[in-house]
Amino acid sequence: QKEVEQNSGPLSVPEGAIASLNCTYSDRVSQSFFWYRQYSGKSPELIMSIYSNGDKEDGRFTAQLNKASQYVSLLIRDSQPSDSATYLCAVRFFNKFYFGSGTKLNVKP
Amino acid sequence: DTEVTQTPKHLVMGMTNKKSLKCEQHMGHRAMYWYKQKAKKPPELMFVYSYEKLSINESVPSRFSPECPNSSLLNLHLHALQPEDSALYLCASSQDTKESQPQHFGDGTRLSIL
Numbered sequence: 001q002k003e004v005e006q007n008s009g010p011l012s013v014p015e016g017a018i019a020s021l022n023c024t025y026s027d028r029v030s031q032s033f034f035w036y037r038q039y040s041g042k043s044p045e046l047i048m049s050i051y052s053n054g055d056k057e058d059g060r061f062t063a064q065l066n067k068a069s070q071y072v073s074l075l076i077r078d079s080q081p082s083d084s085a086t087y088l089c090a091v092r093f094f095n096k097f098y099f100g101s102g103t104k105l106n107v108k109p
Numbered sequence: 110d111t112e113v114t115q116t117p118k119h120l121v122m123g124m125t126n127k128k129s130l131k132c133e134q135h136m137g138h139r140a141m142y143w144y145k146q147k148a149k150k151p152p153e154l155m156f157v158y159s160y161e162k163l164s165i166n167e168s169v170p171s172r173f174s175p176e177c178p179n180s181s182l183l184n185l186h187l188h189a190l191q192p193e194d195s196a197l198y199l200c201a202s203s204q205d206t207k208e209s210q211p212q213h214f215g216d217g218t219r220l221s222i223l
Contacts, residue, residue: 034211043199043214044152051209088151095140095159095206099151 003027004091006100014108019076021103023089026070032092033065033072037085038102044088048074079107112136113215115200121221124190130218132183132200138213140206141183143175144199146217152199158183159206190222 003026013019021035032051036044050056050063050072062075072091076083084107089100113134122128132141140159144152157165158177166175172194174186183200197219201212 032209032211036214043197043217046211046213049209049211090212092210095157095164096154097142097212101151 004089004098004100006087006089006103008101009104010106011103012106012108013079015079015081017079017107019079019083019105019107021074021076021087021089021105023072023074023100024070025072025089025091025098027091027093027098028067028070030091030093033063034090034092034097035061035063035072035074036088036090036099037083038088039085047087076105079105081107081109083107113200113202113213115198115215115218117218118216119219119221121223122187122190123223124192126190127186127188129187130185130198130200130220132185132215133181134202134213134215135181136202136204136213137180138202138204139180140203140210141177142201142203142212143183143185144201145194146197146199156185157206164206187220190220192222195220195222 035048038044048063050065056063060077064073086102088102143155146152156175176184197217199217200215203210203212
């Protein structure tokens with residue numbers, strides 16, 4: 001069984017701050033990592049994908065991957081109340097996606 | 110709006126009913142997935158179709174029966190469901206089963222079993 005661990009939160013940050021979301025995974029073979037955002041009652045929405053060690057930036061979002069430490073993170077800069085949601089880390093192993101339990105983020109105005 | 114379309118959005122059915130959930134994508138994706146998601150939990154994989162063939166069944170009870178009539182369509186046939194089967198059912202697709210391809214989710218069908 002592949003394990004993907006996330007802190008369930010809630011993580012509360014003030015508007016304009018940086019939110020840092022973390023994820024660890026158990027399988028060293030996995031090569032593809034994804035962050036999804038899920039609003040309450042809605043379906044998961046892909047935010048970022050990352051495959052190589054280091055940082056990948058897209059707008060206010062930065063994904064960081066460290067395969068040696070089996071660690072992937074998501075930074076959200078200039079957090080907005082509309083970023084309040086549950087963030088799911090997903091790790092792909094062949095044709096299966098393993099999801100973490102999600103971190104609930106609250107951005108306070 | 111997502112490019113994976115699921116119908117119906119809501120479904121209420123009795124335990125003796127037979128119904129079907131439908132999923133459609135026109136992105137040319139060759140892998141399609143069914144997930145079940147309970148409140149405050151992550152999606153749980155049920156089935157994976159790759160090139161219209163069932164490649165993974167995560168020990169799902171036989172009261173759930175998947176079908177992939179063609180590369181754009183995925184159905185989930187429901188029969189004799191239990192109250193604990195009430196959940197959000199998500200369909201997803203990916204370009205293929207190569208490692209680098211992400212999944213894209215539909216909006217889901219919220220299923221309630223009476």
